[in-house]
Amino acid sequence: MGSLVCVTDPVVVGVVCGLIGLILGVLAMLAFRASERSRAVHLTVGEPSIPDGAAEVLSVIGRAYVLVDAVNGVVRANPSAYAFGLVRGHHLVHEDLLDLTDRVRSDGIIVDRKYELPRGPLGQSTLVVQLRVAPLADEYILLLADDRTEITRTEAMRHDFVANVSHELKTPVGAISLLAEALDDAADDEDAVRRFAGRMSIESARLAALVQDIIELSRLQGKDTVRAGQPVDLNKIVNEAVDRSRMQAEAREIDIRVAGEVSATVFGDHDQLMTALRNLIDNAVRYSPDGTTVGVGLRSVRGLAQVSVTDQGVGIPEEEQDRIFERFYRIDAARSRQTGGTGLGLSIVKHVISNHGGEVTVWSQLGRGSTFTVRLPEMEPDAGQHEQPVNHRGIAAPAGGEGAQS
Numbered sequence: 001m002g003s004l005v006c007v008t009d010p011v012v013v014g015v016v017c018g019l020i021g022l023i024l025g026v027l028a029m030l031a032f033r034a035s036e037r038s039r040a041v042h043l044t045v046g047e048p049s050i051p052d053g054a055a056e057v058l059s060v061i062g063r064a065y066v067l068v069d070a071v072n073g074v075v076r077a078n079p080s081a082y083a084f085g086l087v088r089g090h091h092l093v094h095e096d097l098l099d100l101t102d103r104v105r106s107d108g109i110i111v112d113r114k115y116e117l118p119r120g121p122l123g124q125s126t127l128v129v130q131l132r133v134a135p136l137a138d139e140y141i142l143l144l145a146d147d148r149t150e151i152t153r154t155e156a157m158r159h160d161f162v163a164n165v166s167h168e169l170k171t172p173v174g175a176i177s178l179l180a181e182a183l184d185d186a187a188d189d190e191d192a193v194r195r196f197a198g199r200m201s202i203e204s205a206r207l208a209a210l211v212q213d214i215i216e217l218s219r220l221q222g223k224d225t226v227r228a229g230q231p232v233d234l235n236k237i238v239n240e241a242v243d244r245s246r247m248q249a250e251a252r253e254i255d256i257r258v259a260g261e262v263s264a265t266v267f268g269d270h271d272q273l274m275t276a277l278r279n280l281i282d283n284a285v286r287y288s289p290d291g292t293t294v295g296v297g298l299r300s301v302r303g304l305a306q307v308s309v310t311d312q313g314v315g316i317p318e319e320e321q322d323r324i325f326e327r328f329y330r331i332d333a334a335r336s337r338q339t340g341g342t343g344l345g346l347s348i349v350k351h352v353i354s355n356h357g358g359e360v361t362v363w364s365q366l367g368r369g370s371t372f373t374v375r376l377p378e379m380e381p382d383a384g385q386h387e388q389p390v391n392h393r394g395i396a397a398p399a400g401g402e403g404a405q406s
Contacts, residue, residue, distance in 0.1 A: 054136065064129075064145040067136065070105075072098055075140065084127055085117070086145060094118075100133050101141045110134040114148065128152045172207035176200055210344075229356075231265040231379055232273060234305050238296060241278040245285055252290045256281070260298040262305040264378035268356040276352040277307060279345045280372050284311035288369075304358075305378050310371040316364040324362065325350040349374075 058065050064080035066087055074090045081087045092098050094117055104111055111133045116126050130146040179200045186192035242256050249256050266273075284294040292312040299306050316324060325346045349372075353360045357377055364370035 058142075061144070064147070066092065066143040066145075068092065068101055068141050068143070070139045072101055072141075081145065084129065084145060084147065086129075086143070092143075097131075097143065100131065101143065104133045104135060104141055108135055169207070169210065172203045172210065175203045176207070179203065229268045230270070232268050232270050233265055234262045234273070234307060234376070235298060237270065237273050238277060238298060238307060241274055241281050242296060244278055245281045248282070249285045249294065252285070252288075254285055254288055254290065255293045256285070256296065257293060258296045258298070262298050262307075262378070263300040264305065266305050266356070266376045267379050268376070272352045273356070276349045277309075277374070279349050280309040280374070283345060283372070284309050284313075284370075287311060287313040289313070300378060301375075303378050304375045306373060306375050308371055308373045310369060312369045315366040315368055316362065316370055317366060318364075321362055321364060325360070 054067075058067075058076070058078070064084050064086065065076075065078055066074060066081045067076040069075050072092060074087055074092065077087045085093060086097065087093060092101070094115075096115055096117070100111060100113065112131070113133075114128065114130050116128050118126055126149075127147065128149045130148050132144040132146075134142050134144075136142045179196050183193060183196040183200070186196065238258060242258055246256060281294065281296065288294055288311045294312075295308075295310040297306075297308040297310070350360055353374055353376065358375050360372060360374050362370060362372050
């Protein structure tokens with residue numbers, strides 16, 4: 001009969017326990033490493049990725065883009081998409097975009113559509129984007145966005161401009177037609193002939209001024225001030241503009257006074273700046289009472305050349321001051337007809353000054369007159385040392401300077 005041997009030696013027991021512990025530790029470590037490898041593989045598989053080469057194509061496509069996954073989570077988006085407000089965090093912002101991606105995902109088709117989306121959370125301005133949404137690979141949807149805001153705004157302005165021009169031209173053309181008929185009917189009445197002929201002369205002059213202003217505005221819009229500009233002395237331009245308006249002022253006993261000077265040149269187009277400043281001075285003379293004074297002040301303020309034109313006219317109502325730079329806008333249409341205003345003068349001024357990186361503002365009170373102030377950035381003292389000299393040939397400013405109104 002066998003016998004059971006009981007090991008009671010503590011040294012042997014300790015060695016056996018140590019071996020068992022070592023084996024368990026190794027097994028636990030191997031199990032932990034296997035778990036980590038399994039977890040890493042799982043994370044790698046679940047990480048969103050895009051097809052090979054797609055990232056390189058998107059980086060050079062020149063549009064805002066957003067790539068979303070099967071649950072409309074944003075996998076990738078460029079800075080333009082964030083700047084346009086299409087993406088916030090890892091989500092598409094607008095419900096319209098979410099609906100469009102769901103439709104493309106379900107139908108498997110490419111969709112082109114134009115949207116007008118609120119720009120920012122307050123929605124005070126809008127962004128017009130042309131969207132192209134297409135499926136990419138098996139699970140992704142690509143949104144390409146082209147900003148059409150400026151193009152849409154320009155098209156609307158062009159449409160309004162054509163409509164306004166058509167309307168404005170009808171008035172003098174219709175008046176000349178009626179006066180021609182009246183002149184024909186009154187051929188035997190010498191006084192009536194003179195009266196109708198005088199009216200025809202006024203209407204034809206108004207028509208000529210309007211056409212010239214339209215031509216001038218179109219010419220200004222097509223001219224690149226940055227490339228065609230030179231260093232310009234505003235002091236000389238102001239003096240020249242005053243001289244060209246002085247005859248009109250003297251006929252009504254209006255005194256034009258110039259004070260101050262600009263200490264540095266500005267970069268721009270001599271003829272355009274002449275047109276803008278002459279429009280302002282002509283405006284002040286046209287809407288000032290006889291025997292009053294028009295003041296023109298020049299000074300340099302913190303790197304800006306400033307020209308202010310002040311009249312002693314009836315003033316501009318506060319609620320009208322934001323609109324006076326609009327094309328064909330007139331505060332008092334009857335008074336504009338009497339003074340020969342076309343409604344384009346101040347829009348030409350604003351366009352010219354904006355093209356030169358400046359601004360034009362107005363201060364006015366009823367019964368106290370108006371002050372129009374132009375501010376333009378001055379050139380650095382050594383910025384124009386290699387430029388060609390400014391051409392002050394004294395060529396007459398285009399007739400578009402006439403007929404401005406406030």
